[in-house]
Amino acid sequence: MKLNFAQHNQTLELELNGDYLKFDDEAALSTLLMTAQQKNIQNIQVNASELKQWDSSLVVVLYRLTALSKSQKKQLKLIDVPKNLERLINLALAVDRKPSLPSSPKLPWLESLGGFGYDIFQSSKKGLSFIGQCLKSWGRFICSKATMRQVDFLFALQDCSYKAIGIVSLVSFMVGLILAFVGAIQLKTFGAQIYVASLVAIGMTRIMGAIMVGIIMAGRTGAAYAATIGTMQVNEEIDALKTMGIPTTDFLVLPRIMALTIATPILVILADFMGIIGGATVGILMLDISAPEYYKYTINALDLTNFLVGVFHGLVFGIVISLCGCYFGIYCGRNADSVGRATTQAVVSAIVWMIVVTGIITVIFEVLGI
């Protein structure tokens, strides 16, 4: 499979012998083209009488030779070249090789800034409109007019409640453990390691339990919501719902928001408990605090207000995570790539909004003295 060529006077003769399959000898091709470019070459002749098997790579070789002969106005003669090969060469020659998509022009900085601001305005409008639609759906649900299947709600509840127990328990236990460890290192220096019990109890119930549940549920359930609804968008199921006149927020979003809003506060209570158990494990086994003593300090530190603040955070996080998951699912594009992007955005935005909401709640509670 070689390019055999020779120069006779002003003619370059290329002999194609045998098989030309997956021809990838770029060096040989360059030499051939360089020779063909020489000024003293006026005619190019391709003899394919001995050609046996060939594939598209030979088409490209002959296409380049033909293109060169045309651009440099040299005579090209094809001898015994199979008709279908010649047809493919002509097809390749007919291809317009200019870039098919115009590159987007670079905008001046002020226009770019304006565009950026406008995009933010538009997405805020879209987000607020989605929340508005969800509130309307909620209103319809209260009036028993929402098109929501009970079974969808129960499935969503099952998925985000007892199926999440294992992971929430494990992570909260570990967080309690870490909290106790880190606290103990400092408290030990002035012999106050007994207060590890209070630290873990207050820390877990006030905020850590809720935050951990929020992060787990954002990664687990929020992502699943975006992926499920996004795939429905790709499969045109959402279009089908719309054309049937069924509000997508009633049918798809409401059951999920309700399920997660109910499940998250309950999971927060579980997380609080498991965190305290984790702290106790460190306290009793490694800090030599007796179990009754640890229990006593924990009970003393536990405060109903802190506990309720944590549960309230859980409730709000449930709403935030489900809203983010469903929003990015509903506004997902129509291909596999978009589903992946929607899932990522759902998780990232849920976590960011959880932090923002935590900040707002903290300020409000501070003002209210809670």
Place this chain on the structure above:
Amino acid sequence: MMKSPVEIAVSDLTIAYGDFVLLKNVSFEVNKGDVFIIMGASGGGKSSLLRVLTGLVPAAHGKIVIGGVNFTAADEQKRQQIMQKCGILYQSGALFSSMTLAENIALPLKQYTNYSDKMISELVSLKLALVGLTGFEEFYPSEISGGMKKRAGLARALALDPEIVYFDEPSAGLDPISSKMLDDLILDINQSLGTTIVVVTHELNSIFAIGNNSIFLDTATKSISARGNPRELLKNPPNQDVYNFLTRGEKIKNA
């Protein structure tokens, strides 16, 4: 293009999902350069047969020989070598949505050849020109129509100059004009490149327009109830089911 003596020989093939037998002891041969139609009613096992022929699903029993090599007994590496000689056009085109058409077609070329980037780019343009999509290199699958997606899928299937191209319901979801264009393209590829074509379809217009050999899968007996040129089968139907299928049952109503 010189043709190597490619043929598909299927003998005693049984396809089953658990205890549910879909096709039983089916045998047929596809000759080199054929446009071979696998037809039959919906649920008759046409697509399953295609999935077995392409190695996506294992056969319960039987032997498939592709290009003289036993495909069913081949190990993973051997199968990959055989599959490089086969192109497949899936029903939806199955283009990778995150890649442009050029990247979609370049993927098998980058995987299985040592071509330079320039060579690959030339080949991509050639394959797109072959299916009438010149200039669409930088488009994403979401930016083109269903018919164009199928043609781009075909360009990808043709990337490695396959000896056999399988088509799964090529006319599905296409308007009559696009469907006719695809049929013409199939014939064109078959005639100009000498590619063996295997088409799974129940679209009568396509069957008569392109097929020169066929098998008819019978749902009741789970076997082949007719074989041969579809136009000949219409003239001399071997049984009532084939006659009904090829005439859409319309003549019976009139009788």
